[in-house]
Amino acid sequence: MTIYDIAREAGVAASTVSRVINNRPGIKKETRQKVQTLLKKYNYIPDAAARGLVMQSSRLVGILIVDIRVAHHTESAFVIEQELTRRGYCCITMGTGPRDEDKADYIRILEQRRVEGVILMGSMFETEAVQESIKKHLPRVPIVMVNGYLDLPNVSGVIVDEDTGVEKCVNLLFARGKSRLAFVLDSRSPANFRKQQGFCDGMRRHGVKEEDIWKYEMKESSVQGGYDITVQILRERPDIQGIIYTIDLVAVGGVRAAYDMGISVPDRLALIGIDNSIYGEICIPKLTTLDNRLQDLSESAATILREGLEGKVQSKKLMMFSEIIEREST
């Protein structure tokens, strides 16, 4: 069913049908009526591709997420999609997978679909390959990174100061009398390295010697992974007093490990996660966590992208501040 089919049956020209569809003025009432009846009769819906072709605009926004199973990323995507959908854009979100070349390739796919704006979710997109792909394929399309940044004229970033946030966590633990601390990295994302940097800075500021700044890295970012690494840490360093994890999901595995080993939290061991996710509210004791304010981050990202879509200024770098939510594990 095309406008021509409708036009023929209505005994008018295709352009008239087009005018009716787009509510253009200057159509006789009866003609408009007649056409509209037919449109309804055949459940006619214009082809977005054809319309986009002639209008030179797709009204499409791409949201790229490395892994849509990661809770805090879908939370963000939800907020952003809501806002942009309200503004008349059609948000298509896609999972790229962790491989760098695939992430870059999805930039190409977005060019192919002629998106008018892009959201990049998470610091995992802060890579050379992605940067090059943007330069190649989407050098003029407004792009906003959530918790990440790339130095390109059309890319904006909304980031949270997780480094100083983690430093504050270190301070909190010291204030609670815990000074022998470890840091657990769940995956090698730029954001996580920033967190680790904050940990090291905090420890140094407290006069801890370099060899007593304990850093651990895990194989798999999961509850089980958090469990395993925590057991290992407790074996290697029986006198440890506190652990900071890059992500709640992994920290709750640590809570369980402590429980199974008969180590009381927070008395003997204090635990802190990051993200202020639902996981931290489930476990017993409830997890102290660094709130990186993803909700606010996402809203800002949506706003900045909207401005970009409307042709306003680009390439902002917005910084937000994280804060500790102290619960039962410290």
Add this chain to the structure above:
Amino acid sequence: MTIYDIAREAGVAASTVSRVINNRPGIKKETRQKVQTLLKKYNYIPDAAARGLVMQSSRLVGILIVDIRVAHHTESAFVIEQELTRRGYCCITMGTGPRDEDKADYIRILEQRRVEGVILMGSMFETEAVQESIKKHLPRVPIVMVNGYLDLPNVSGVIVDEDTGVEKCVNLLFARGKSRLAFVLDSRSPANFRKQQGFCDGMRRHGVKEEDIWKYEMKESSVQGGYDITVQILRERPDIQGIIYTIDLVAVGGVRAAYDMGISVPDRLALIGIDNSIYGEICIPKLTTLDNRLQDLSESAATILREGLEGKVQSKKLMMFSEIIEREST
């Protein structure tokens, strides 16, 4: 940058460029070389909309999810997207929101984008309005529902027998010596009503009188909501011995409520959730749960949709069997 721009600079016709792009045979090696060099030079990527228009095919698959924040739905979407992307389709997933008219409207949006296949995630799409919208807008496009079904010639459903699954949960609790049981409904989806039905059937089969089949419904599907309703249940029925929740997320709220009220799990109170989600592994004690095998469900859904995309048979109804994973809460 269009094929015409490339063609002009290469001194050939547009169709030649098109042939090179699509690896058509019968092009002189040098010509192909010359064109390819230019394609690379300008990072040329064909416009999917224009190509789709003339090829009468979009290679687009739509995945509709009511709320992308719901973990088990994104888990499913992840699996399906992986499979279909591997087959050369471009998956666009969108969050519809809970309102019935919005869900129906997204069917229209998918028609507008001329998708070639659709995944509907969850039983929430099992509504009159969605059914009508499919009849109106996508009567010929293969559609697969994950854990749901609509009786339409182009719609297939992969569903899990959660009703008999819940009945098995009832049996388990009776086997553990628990006979005074309650059922908690977290939201009014068809799947949840099926679960409740299974609960009632199971109770009746054990000779429980109708007035002793306790059913509760909550306002908000969340950990806190599960906490609140559990406190309420324990107040109203101090002698209760077991609770089955429609979803793990809510059940873990119940675990916490029991903990705070000093009620030992599972000795005095047994708790069961549904979904076999990560939440159940986090809480202490670990949650016994009904595994509805979403992974398998999703893989089957992807396979069926793929067959539909390839023009094979449609409108299957595939049933899978859930099974109890007993952990520490029963």
Add this chain to the structure above:
DNA sequence: CTGTTAGCGCATTCAG
């Protein structure tokens, strides 16, 4: 082996 022509479905001139 390559160029010319036509048309996918639509919106937008420009005439009338």
Add this chain to the structure above:
DNA sequence: CTGAATGCGCTAACAG
């Protein structure tokens, strides 16, 4: 107020 003609970027059929 409406129709005919044109072109968006691309592929395919047909010539040559």
